Amino acid sequence: MHATPVLRRALGLGVLKRWASVIALFALWEGVCRARLVDPFLLPALSEVLRRGAGELWSGELVAFTALTLYRTLAAFVLAGAIGIAIGVSMSLSAPLRWFGEPVVSFAFPIPKIALMPIFVLWFGVFDLSKIVMTTVAAVVTVISATHLGTRHIDKYLLWSAQSLGTHRRALFWKIVIPAALPAILTGLQIALPMCLIVSIVTEMITGGRGLGGYMIYASRFAESDKVFLGIFLTALIGYVLTEGLAMARRRLLAWHPEETVMV
Amino acid sequence: MHGLRSLTVAVLAVAGLMAALPALAQPKLRVGYVVVPIQLGPLIFANDKLTVHKGKSYTVEFIHFRGSAPQLTALVAGELEIAALAFSTFAAGIVNARQDLVALADIARDGPSFSTVYGVLADSPIQTIPDLKGKVLAINAKGGAVDMAARIVLLQHGLKPGLDVTFIEAQFGAMEAMLRQRKTDVATFVAPFWAAAQRKGGIRPLFYQRDGLGTTQFLLYVARREYVAQHRQVLVDWLEDYVRGTRWFLDPANREEALALTAAFTKRPPSAYADWAFLPGKDYYHDPDGRLDLQALQRNIDALQELGILRRSFPVADHTDASLLEAALAQLR
Numbered sequence: 001m002h003a004t005p006v007l008r009r010a011l012g013l014g015v016l017k018r019w020a021s022v023i024a025l026f027a028l029w030e031g032v033c034r035a036r037l038v039d040p041f042l043l044p045a046l047s048e049v050l051r052r053g054a055g056e057l058w059s060g061e062l063v064a065f066t067a068l069t070l071y072r073t074l075a076a077f078v079l080a081g082a083i084g085i086a087i088g089v090s091m092s093l094s095a096p097l098r099w100f101g102e103p104v105v106s107f108a109f110p111i112p113k114i115a116l117m118p119i120f121v122l123w124f125g126v127f128d129l130s131k132i133v134m135t136t137v138a139a140v141v142t143v144i145s146a147t148h149l150g151t152r153h154i155d156k157y158l159l160w161s162a163q164s165l166g167t168h169r170r171a172l173f174w175k176i177v178i179p180a181a182l183p184a185i186l187t188g189l190q191i192a193l194p195m196c197l198i199v200s201i202v203t204e205m206i207t208g209g210r211g212l213g214g215y216m217i218y219a220s221r222f223a224e225s226d227k228v229f230l231g232i233f234l235t236a237l238i239g240y241v242l243t244e245g246l247a248m249a250r251r252r253l254l255a256w257h258p259e260e261t262v263m264v
Numbered sequence: 265m266h267g268l269r270s271l272t273v274a275v276l277a278v279a280g281l282m283a284a285l286p287a288l289a290q291p292k293l294r295v296g297y298v299v300v301p302i303q304l305g306p307l308i309f310a311n312d313k314l315t316v317h318k319g320k321s322y323t324v325e326f327i328h329f330r331g332s333a334p335q336l337t338a339l340v341a342g343e344l345e346i347a348a349l350a351f352s353t354f355a356a357g358i359v360n361a362r363q364d365l366v367a368l369a370d371i372a373r374d375g376p377s378f379s380t381v382y383g384v385l386a387d388s389p390i391q392t393i394p395d396l397k398g399k400v401l402a403i404n405a406k407g408g409a410v411d412m413a414a415r416i417v418l419l420q421h422g423l424k425p426g427l428d429v430t431f432i433e434a435q436f437g438a439m440e441a442m443l444r445q446r447k448t449d450v451a452t453f454v455a456p457f458w459a460a461a462q463r464k465g466g467i468r469p470l471f472y473q474r475d476g477l478g479t480t481q482f483l484l485y486v487a488r489r490e491y492v493a494q495h496r497q498v499l500v501d502w503l504e505d506y507v508r509g510t511r512w513f514l515d516p517a518n519r520e521e522a523l524a525l526t527a528a529f530t531k532r533p534p535s536a537y538a539d540w541a542f543l544p545g546k547d548y549y550h551d552p553d554g555r556l557d558l559q560a561l562q563r564n565i566d567a568l569q570e571l572g573i574l575r576r577s578f579p580v581a582d583h584t585d586a587s588l589l590e591a592a593l594a595q596l597r
Contacts, residue, residue, distance in 0.1 A: 223361035
């Protein structure tokens with residue numbers, strides 16, 4: 001006999017099913033550590049990490065560090081989004097810009113951009129600016145590429161239909177091109193957001209200072225592996241919340257789109 | 265004919281196996297290192313004429329690391345037998361990682377010879393320590409010796425580190441450029457980078473690491489106590505070779521050859537080392553007997569606790585084993 005949907009919802013079975021793999025992984029982690037199969041310095045128990053987390057949150061320092069990383073991540077994401085969409089759309093609209101931009105983007109895409117960090121430190125100093133610029137540079141190419149592809153490959157029947165109805169060029173852009181390219185643009189942004197979080201943390205690890213990256217490096221330097229794992233745990237949590245938030249925004253923005261109306 | 269060929273092959277295989285057996289029987293020492301020639305070990309053991317026991321009672325492999333913290337992880341994971349740890353990592357390994365570590369020998373000390381320089385531009389308005397109020401000071405790593413010494417010096421002059429003076433982190437290699445481009449007001453220079461900066465000029469010392477910490481036993485060879493108990497004689501032989509090699513490198517008569525060996529190992533021109541390496545006052549101090557300065561080490565670890573960097577201090581005598589080095593020195597005599 002199967003539980004009815006109402007009963008399943010009441011028991012939270014849906015949520016449990018969704019998170020079962022993560023819960024199993026956490027249980028395995030705790031079990032391995034409790035059985036002393038690995039040195040606690042190399043892998044501290046999850047309960048130890050969470051206990052340390054409670055203490056650190058109480059001190060307030062970790063909250064400040066997390067807020068700083070979030071600020072750098074979101075500032076870079078907003079910049080990468082604005083610059084990337086503007087450049088991507090411009091490249092689609094202008095042939096000379098496309099001629100100039102396409103090879104540059106192709107060339108820049110595979111570069112491990114974090115290698116530029118020492119140069120950015122010399123140009124922009126070691127404080128927030130160099131970290132935000134580095135993160136923006138790392139993420140912007142993805143947004144440019146996604147926006148350019150999205151705005152270049154629009155269903156031609158959509159454009160012809162609008163043109164045959166006498167739609168003006170500017171209206172064509174805002175009412176047809178941008179909405180039609182929105183799924184691709186949002187996909188670019190969804191890739192860029194976790195990228196911003198990762199690069200922000202790496203910049204903090206390289207240049208030190210505060211933030212979750214600096215917190216983890218400092219903890220690692222002083223053999224406090226429970227704090228390192230706490231940093232990783234927090235990063236995963238923040239990454240999940242951010243990507244879920246953006247996915248929710250996507251569902252709202254594309255409520256009219258077939259991808260949201262057709263369930264496969 | 266066919267039988268004779270098979271017999272020859274079998275004899276050769278057995279002979280090869282016999283030849284390889286001693287090497288297989290020797291314990292392999294995997295030793296971490298960060299920078300040459302501040303750390304002499306990789307140079308010593310790359311040179312067969314300086315070692316007597318290598319290849320007989322042990323084999324050795326030096327593995328490069330970017331710092332001492334990853335070496336602690338490798339030591340605990342059993343990927344290293346001997347680690348070259350900073351005193352702060354040694355202390356953190358015992359207090360935070362709860363590892364039973366034993367200090368074996370000296371690698372380098374700051375203070376008795378060269379001491380890390382906190383330099384400012386020659387035309388900087390900063391003339392004394394109190395002038396640092398509101399300025400930026402670059403260190404290599406928060407919580408390390410360079411950071412600690414700067415904090416102590418500032419506190420001695422009534423300045424609050426972090427509040428009155430902003431600390432930033434930068435790699436030693438980038439310090440000079442950052443100072444010259446005025447991205448920081450004070451940069452810190454270890455021996456090779458200070459020599460390079462002096463060649464170009466325009467930078468003067470403001471204070472030294474020894475002003476804050478006195479002598480720093482800043483690098484030391486460390487092993488796990490369990491490994492030490494199981495491989496005593498191997499470590500004694502290794503230390504004997506290490507001390508013999510250290511004395512050879514410190515002998516002024518061997519300086520030209522020592523510079524050539526360093527240049528060959530690092531694939532850099534000898535001129536990169538000529539004006540500082542193995543020179544008293546220009547290079548870090550290496551004890552010719554490999555002995556640790558236990559008083560300095562205790563003071564350094566106590567300072568970590570006093571500055572709030574380490575939860576608690578501990579008696580360093582509980583985590584050193586001088587008997588190995590003494591046995592090595594006796595063998596050497």
